[in-house]
Amino acid sequence: MSSKHKLKTHQLSQLCEESLRNRQVVSGELFSAIQQLTKRGLVYSARWCAELAFSFQSPESTKNSAVSYSDYASEQNDSVSFLLAKRYFDCREYRRCAECLKNVQDETCVFLRCYSLFLAGEKERVHGSIQAIKKLQNSQLENILSEIFTFQKSRNGALDGFLYYLCGIISRNLERRKQAISFLMNAVVHFPLLFDAWRELSCLVSVVQEEEQEPTLDDTLPHHWMNAFYYTMLWIQRREYDDALQLLNVLQLYFPKNTFLLGQIAYLYYDRREFDESALYYEEIRRNDPYCLDGMDVYSNILYVREQQVELSILAHHCVSVEKYKPETCAVVGNYYSLRGEHEKAVIYFERALKLNPHYVSAFTLIGHEYVEMKNTAKAIEAYRKAVDMDPKDFRAWYGLGQAYELLRMPSYSLYYYRKAASLRPFDSRMWCAMGLCLEEFGKHQDALNCYERALKCEDREVIVFHRIAHLCSRMGEQEKAHTFYLKELELREEDGSLDGPETAEALLFLARYSISKGRFEVAENYCNRLVDLPGTERDQARDLLKEIEWRREQLASTCSTSTMMMDTAMS
Template sequence: MSLNETEIAELRAELQKAIVQCSERCLYQAAKWAAELLNSIPELPSSNANATPVVVLINADPDEAALEAQEISKYLLAKSFFDCREYDRCAAVFLPDSVLTGILATNDLTSGGPSSGKGKAKATADSNGAALPIISQKSLFLALYAKIMSGEKKKDEDTEMVMGPQDNGVIINKQLLSVSRFLEKWFQGHLNEEGEYPESQGWLEYGMVFAKQKNETQAMKWFIESVHRAPMNWGCWLEMTSLISRIEEFNEVVTQLPQNIMSFMFQLHAHLELYQTGEGLQASLQGLLEIFPTSSFLLTCNALLAYHSKDFVNAEQCFSHLLALHPHRLDALDHYSNILHVMAYRPKLAFLAHLCSSIDKFRPESCVVIGNYYSLLSMHEKAVQYFRRALTLDRSCLSAWTLMGHEYVELKNTHAAIESYRRAVDINRKDYRAWYGLGQTYEVLEMHSYALWYYKKAAGLRPWDNKMWMAVGSCLQKMGRDRDGIKALKRALLADYNSAGSAGESGQPQLDPEILLQIANMYERLGEDEEAKGYMEMCVAQEDGGALGGDGTNLGESMAVHSQSADDSDDEDQGANEGTGVTAATSKARMWLAKFAMREGEHQTAYRLATELCQDGVEVEEAKALIREARSHMDEVKTWPPG
């Protein structure tokens, strides 16, 4: 993807405009995101000569511009109150409680839809004669947003201690109802005969009210309307992403979006939130990086793409590069700490924890990083303390809820673990780690029906993650549903094979011996010994890197396709696969095959397998007994051949 100089200049101007507009409305995170993106565009030699910096924006609507000029002093006062976090004072500048109460009191009396008409006159009164204040949309947004923030602040104040006896997680924002009624009245007053709002500039649609009230259908409708009118507001795109839980919902939403670079970034971000990976996504990301080569947001997306693909080495390198470019940026470093924790890179995680603490120890991300460090040291109580601190700072910190659940599992506190995972799911239904954690916890409690339901939710979110299907299969096995368990574990094998086959130079196609052993054992319980034998042979074959081993059957048509492609690969690649070596699973499979060979009268095969077991150093005594028995039979046959 490439843009010419004129397009880059237009993009730079739009981003400058977005920064000012978001800052004027106190949408600080959206303004920061746009500013970072703006500064990641490389400077062109001719750009300085034609630069026209944006400091003050004049509204294109003359009526709105006149209102903004008239109320500039009040607006500056209100914004200063908001900046000082005096939200009620900010809202009262334009919407005093007495005025707001009087307007909203008539809302319940409104029975029908708005009468036809349009224009500013319609904005001053509704069908019951209740006057609406005549203020600009910018000031109105600031006042209503201050009301929402005031409600959030009081909500946090009324909330009990994290995971305390009274912390039920159901405290609501009491300002949402009044804000939603006011917005409804305002939009009714600006509705034209065609059912549209021609005077709206897109910011009031981004009210977040319906989203916070869990009315997701209405929220998505207004967010889509908002991005059509104010496309550079990244906060609105983020809210839309949080409402999408399945790829089908995403595909439906995409058809209704404007076609611009913000929509392109939204699609990239939404795919990552839905754990979608693939070459197409990587190509889209690289195209955007050509325009914004140092964008912290896009570099983070690049690292997360590798993380979701389980390419931890590449993900760690991407985050390390990002940290070198932006050493004081704490955003998304909790994901980096997760990667370092999985890879057991204790020195790097210690450095990251120290860095975060020195920058801002009271940021939720810093607390999560430090908590992960203590978790790696197996200091689980200390880790829980820091995850609690992160949640005290931000109750919506998803990483902290999920990771705290993991720590409670380690501490054998299953009740607290379940509650932590449930809170994570309430915040983000796409968090497969929380669903998987719930399944694990219920499995520990031997409540396999509950565990199976949660494992299936996790597998639905990560259909190509073999770990999810292994959990489903193992749970079905414990419930005595061997036939269904075999299907789930074959799905895990297919996912594992597909993932390894696409690993390129980092890894050759390889199957998990543990999964093969479990499938074989379930076939044995079903009395299908030949099927069990085939999978036992495949399990042993993984020691030398044989992807299928044995006769290579019983994996279904999909596996056959992958097998054929693997057989057609270069000899060099085949030789590069060193296999798993001797593992507990392959040794158990070899023992089973040796005993099976004895039962079938194949004494030489049993002797060879038992000898290999002695060399492996696994179950040596039992293997020696098999050797003696096999040798005895072979000697007997040699001495008294059948006549």
């Protein structure tokens, strides 16, 4: 951890200590936020605040809480138009809601009208063709922004945090990242408990800072304990795991068993490829909140990698029973069909997830994986490109593009995409191995060896790294180094019990030949006998080597016998 991040983590921890110590003030702040967010239809942020309030208070303080609010009491001051419009909104009749508030110039009403128009556009896009209505949707978004700016002028440039947030997500959809960041910054300054704004901000800042070297926003963020949540999300996206984990542990002291925090820790371990640790946290989430579907798509990825088909089937059935039409559910079911080898069905479910959430980037990547399995390289490349267009930091999509072009026997393209993946994931041995294989095809053996040695330094290195180094050293004539790495590979495979593959046969064959060249016939014979028990062409070569060993022994015995006779003759 850098000294700069150590200082930042310490500052955020202190801020949490100072701000969260007064439980009554924080509870009041959260309850007020829930009321404001619910009133405007921002249900996910309201739910997040409610979960935070629940985990923040002890059972005793919940029973005796002096803080309360009533929807009815807050609605007494609202206009009849707003009350009717809010009921239309709750029934998802967004156009009716917007029409009902057409002539009302109250800040809350303007937000609800514009937000309804935005959601109506999203609803139409979900049920229609994305390509056919994209242009129309963009013009609708421009009209909503124009209406908000007109209202802003009538208020002498003053907007509340909610309208700034709406401008931010519209700008994001119009792919104006810098403008979106500016709006979202104003949103969190004016209303610090607007969680959706913090989440969008962390995603955008992470991408923009990496691509365009944008200056950090530390000085402009509000001095609020929500900063800590923002930095955990930002640091996880930047893969600065130690900083994020330290801050998450501090937050857990104040919000024990909070589903969001547990989910962040679970995802952190998943992204670090520590699947066993990640699975423990997802299982804890399921125990604490059995009907929570947040993060279950990621948990299904872990079950997929582990090839736990029964567990994945149980999870898929549970998710469908809880909420069939939810992106996470569709992803879980898609993974289930993929593991069963039913790739066409998997694609259908991943596409359904995208219909429900067009910003669900990982669905595009998963679709790409399925098309690779179906040998439809063109469709796979199309899906991967959509993923990297939406999220340039999605290393899985860059890696998938590399694999797709490798199937097309276009190593120069593969190398480019593997380099992009390795730049995003420098601690992942798979990226360096893939680059090394491409460089081998170009005959750049030393560069390939450098890549493999870089993979060797990664914590997640696999046995194949030792095999690639040994194989390449053998080709380059560095027999001593090849011998060392083949021995290490064989030792690791014996520990794992994975001795049946062709890589094992190659290692045994090399070690047998090397031992013969050094006159170690017993060692060589042992390797050959092991080879004879394995399937493949190497078995026949092992038999030939055994004959060679026998012949060499006879030659050596004959030579020794002749030398003895000559010495006896000379002595007599």
